[in-house]
Amino acid sequence: MTETERIVAVRGSGQARKAGWFRRLSGSARVSVIAIVVIAVAAATAKLWWPESSDQTNAAAALMTPSLSHPMGTDGLGRDVFARVLEGAGISLAAGLIIAVAAVAVGGALAIIAGLRPGAIDLVIMRITDSLLAFPALILAIAVAAGLGSGFFSACVAIVVSTFPLVTRVVRSDVLRIRGGGHIQAARALGVTPSRIVWRHVLPHVSSALLVQFALVVAFGIIALAGLGFIGLGIQLPTPELGAMILDGAAPLIGGAWWISIFPGLMLLAIVASVNVIADSLRVILDQPDELTGAEL
Amino acid sequence: MKQQYRFRRVAGAFLGVAMVVSALVACSGTSNTTTQDKALRVVMATAPTSLDPIDQFGGTDTLSGNMYVTLLRTGTKDLGNGLSTENGADVEGYLAKDWKVSDDGLTYTFHLKPGLTFASGTPVDSAAVKYSFERALDSTAEAFITTLTPGLIKSIDTPDADTVVFTLSEPRPSVLQAWASYSSAIVDPSVVKAKGAKWLDTNEAGSGPYELVSYTPNRELVMKERPGFAKWAGWAPKRQNVTVQFAADDSALLLAVKQGADVVIGLTSQSVASLKNDSAVRVETFESVRTRFLNLAWSKAPFSNAKVREALTYAVDLKAILDGPANGDGQLYYGPSNPNLPFFNKELATPITRDVAKAEQLLKDSGETLPIRFTLSIDQGAPVDKQIAQVLQSTLKPAGFDIQIEVLPTAEFSEATYADGFQAQIREDAPGYADTGFYLGYAMACVLKPVGTNASHMCMPEADKLLAAARATTDPEKAQAKYDEITRIWRENYPQIPLFAMSPAIVLSKSVTSFEYSYDFSNRVTDWG
Numbered sequence: 001m002t003e004t005e006r007i008v009a010v011r012g013s014g015q016a017r018k019a020g021w022f023r024r025l026s027g028s029a030r031v032s033v034i035a036i037v038v039i040a041v042a043a044a045t046a047k048l049w050w051p052e053s054s055d056q057t058n059a060a061a062a063l064m065t066p067s068l069s070h071p072m073g074t075d076g077l078g079r080d081v082f083a084r085v086l087e088g089a090g091i092s093l094a095a096g097l098i099i100a101v102a103a104v105a106v107g108g109a110l111a112i113i114a115g116l117r118p119g120a121i122d123l124v125i126m127r128i129t130d131s132l133l134a135f136p137a138l139i140l141a142i143a144v145a146a147g148l149g150s151g152f153f154s155a156c157v158a159i160v161v162s163t164f165p166l167v168t169r170v171v172r173s174d175v176l177r178i179r180g181g182g183h184i185q186a187a188r189a190l191g192v193t194p195s196r197i198v199w200r201h202v203l204p205h206v207s208s209a210l211l212v213q214f215a216l217v218v219a220f221g222i223i224a225l226a227g228l229g230f231i232g233l234g235i236q237l238p239t240p241e242l243g244a245m246i247l248d249g250a251a252p253l254i255g256g257a258w259w260i261s262i263f264p265g266l267m268l269l270a271i272v273a274s275v276n277v278i279a280d281s282l283r284v285i286l287d288q289p290d291e292l293t294g295a296e297l
Numbered sequence: 298m299k300q301q302y303r304f305r306r307v308a309g310a311f312l313g314v315a316m317v318v319s320a321l322v323a324c325s326g327t328s329n330t331t332t333q334d335k336a337l338r339v340v341m342a343t344a345p346t347s348l349d350p351i352d353q354f355g356g357t358d359t360l361s362g363n364m365y366v367t368l369l370r371t372g373t374k375d376l377g378n379g380l381s382t383e384n385g386a387d388v389e390g391y392l393a394k395d396w397k398v399s400d401d402g403l404t405y406t407f408h409l410k411p412g413l414t415f416a417s418g419t420p421v422d423s424a425a426v427k428y429s430f431e432r433a434l435d436s437t438a439e440a441f442i443t444t445l446t447p448g449l450i451k452s453i454d455t456p457d458a459d460t461v462v463f464t465l466s467e468p469r470p471s472v473l474q475a476w477a478s479y480s481s482a483i484v485d486p487s488v489v490k491a492k493g494a495k496w497l498d499t500n501e502a503g504s505g506p507y508e509l510v511s512y513t514p515n516r517e518l519v520m521k522e523r524p525g526f527a528k529w530a531g532w533a534p535k536r537q538n539v540t541v542q543f544a545a546d547d548s549a550l551l552l553a554v555k556q557g558a559d560v561v562i563g564l565t566s567q568s569v570a571s572l573k574n575d576s577a578v579r580v581e582t583f584e585s586v587r588t589r590f591l592n593l594a595w596s597k598a599p600f601s602n603a604k605v606r607e608a609l610t611y612a613v614d615l616k617a618i619l620d621g622p623a624n625g626d627g628q629l630y631y632g633p634s635n636p637n638l639p640f641f642n643k644e645l646a647t648p649i650t651r652d653v654a655k656a657e658q659l660l661k662d663s664g665e666t667l668p669i670r671f672t673l674s675i676d677q678g679a680p681v682d683k684q685i686a687q688v689l690q691s692t693l694k695p696a697g698f699d700i701q702i703e704v705l706p707t708a709e710f711s712e713a714t715y716a717d718g719f720q721a722q723i724r725e726d727a728p729g730y731a732d733t734g735f736y737l738g739y740a741m742a743c744v745l746k747p748v749g750t751n752a753s754h755m756c757m758p759e760a761d762k763l764l765a766a767a768r769a770t771t772d773p774e775k776a777q778a779k780y781d782e783i784t785r786i787w788r789e790n791y792p793q794i795p796l797f798a799m800s801p802a803i804v805l806s807k808s809v810t811s812f813e814y815s816y817d818f819s820n821r822v823t824d825w826g
Contacts, residue, residue: 057617059617
């Protein structure tokens with residue numbers, strides 16, 4: 001098989017993968033995808049079909065146990081916990097995606113630059129990455145968030161700072177492996193510009209790693225955002241962020257009002273577990289031998 | 298080998314004897330333990346910032362007051378059922394056995410009760426009193442002991458070891474209450490000189506009913522009865538040993554209740570409400586001089602505009618706050634001072650009735666762009682304020698206010714309060730002693746030394762003149778008339794919003810049969826047991 005034929009074969013198999021990606025997921029991953037879609041749609045459309053507001057306080061309705069009118073009860077200010085959990089789930093999912101996009105973009109870009117530019121640039125990028133990886137991700141996120149101040153933007157920045165180094169480390173190793181591949185050398189010999197080499201010949205071959213990292217960062221981002229919310233460094237009041245809701249419900253939980261923190265906790269568990277299962281399944285699917293080099297990805 | 302066996306036999310015998318002795322000691326200890334011997338376990342939400350009496354600014358800062366004596370102490374009022382409360386209007390002798398005020402109100406002569414000594418052996422005499430007052434006058438505590446009148450104490454003389462004479466620059470009847478506060482605690486001059494003032498932040502140099510056993514800032518403070526104090530005073534603390542732990546988190550405080558803490562202070566009203574069916578504890582609420590305010594910064598937009606302040610006053614749903622986050626533990630009013638402070642006039646300080654339509658009209662007339670956007674700062678260490686802020690945000694929206702909530706760490710929040718660092722803030726406040734003049738002197742007066750002005754930057758010069766006159770007079774009727782006029786002027790200006798006068802709830806275990814509530818929560822541990 002010639003080089004060109006092999007490239008065509010790889011592209012062809014990639015298209016086949018794209019066409020049947022859902023069927024290739026494990027059973028539990030398919031259920032997880034459906035769960036995430038259902039949660040996302042429910043959260044996005046909640047205001048259209050659920051009559052209760054997430055931020056309307058009502059002293060007369062405080063601490064009501066779950067009922068038909070309030071399936072997840074009400075909190076200490078009389079707000080509907082179901083409406084807040086739905087909105088919180090939407091915020092968590094959106095935040096997870098934003099964080100993952102940013103972390104993969106930053107981490108991936110640095111990985112490609114470091115991988116294709118051996119020498120000083122690679123050294124500087126990787127030592128910075130290593131120094132950031134020396135800290136546990138959540139501790140680093142807490143430190144950065146504490147420095148930037150509380151709020152949605154600073155929480156997202158903090159989590160991106162703590163997650164992009166891992167993306168860089170993993171993706172760079174892929175870039176290093178394909179850097180010496182015949183197709184890239186051929187492209188260089190033909191005078192193809194570096195940016196075109198990146199777009200046409202590097203990115204397609206690191207996309208699997210990026211996709212797996214993306215899914216993992218989504219899961220970590222959601223749980224880290226909840227963690228920051230729990231210690232008061234996340235999204236600010238009265239936005240119903242799941243971690244902050246769990247914190248708000250801690251004292252009532254001891255006093256017997258279990259529903260205020262249990263339901264946000266269950267929603268957080270459902271989202272993070274689903275994303276993790278999807279990420280795991282993607283990793284298994286994409287963890288195939290690279291058809292160009294014959295090496296494991 | 299033989300030696301090894303012998304060693305094992307000796308070690309075994311020693312261990313056995315030790316276990317028997319330990320068991321006997323433990324049993325005898327158990328059988329002889331009285332309630333007084335059992336350590337009182339107190340859990341509080343707020344930790345002291347310092348144990349030095351001159352650094353006490355209310356709250357649990359006054360905890361160290363239990364380790365010092367003062368010339369005077371405030372009286373108590375029996376509430377029955379083992380409960381009592383501090384009576385701020387009344388003072389009684391403590392280190393002073395009696396005192397005399399000159400006819401012109403300028404000279405105060407105190408005769409000390411002899412026989413009390415510091416741990417160092419130094420007598421607690423007139424020299425120690427003079428040293429302690431002069432030390433306080435050189436610190437931020439000056440505001441307390443001079444009732445916000447710099448230069449009030451002209452001289453302190455000590456004709457003999459048991460007599461102290463204070464000469465004032467102007468008559469100030471409420472100075473006795475100021476000298477009953479813990480800012481005027483008597484410290485051991487020899488220890489302070491030897492160890493330095495900083496040492497007192499985490500140690501004590503007093504002669505009060507308790508002595509400090511150990512102190513870990515923000516975690517735990519342990520005290521035990523001071524030997525010799527009871528003989529001198531003629532009374533002893535209810536419990537010989539007291540352990541005070543600090544837990545800022547509401548859930549941690551609630552857990553402390555469940556784990557059998559004797560006294561828990563600082564729970565949110567809603568957590569307190571969750572304990573109403575708990576047979577192991579009793580919840581007691583006390584009237585206090587504490588108020589929760591919505592402070593509005595006059596110094597900056599939008600609250601430099603009087604119409605916006607008035608609109609906000611009419612738009613706030615105070616009942617939703619009192620019934621919700623405050624769980625009904627409080628009282629609504631609208632006036633310059635708390636209902637439990639002297640000279641409060643109930644008829645003049647009636648709460649403002651909510652009127653959203655009027656608020657909307659006032660906002661239109663204000664000339665400001667709608668909606669009115671402002672940042673509401675709250676203290677991270679006050680969970681109830683988070684709830685109040687969310688109620689305000691929700692209930693003020695229909696009237697045309699768009700609130701951004703800003704949660705600040707406690708230190709940053711406190712710093713912002715007197716540094717013009719907020720647009721609006723929710724804050725709990727109470728005077729160090731129950732004196733209306735002192736309270737309005739820092740909460741309302743245009744000029745407040747040394748920080749510049751009051752927290753809200755409010756300024757009503759006419760009210761200031763009346764305040765000065767009210768503080769100087771010894772005639773209660775004349776003072777009442779002045780304070781009534783101040784209340785009218787204050788209400789016309791809509792300077793800030795008292796959200797509710799607080800009735801703090803204290804959770805007591807069933808084993809606690811005696812408790813005295815004090816305005817600062819913690820300066821009467823001697824009467825808890």
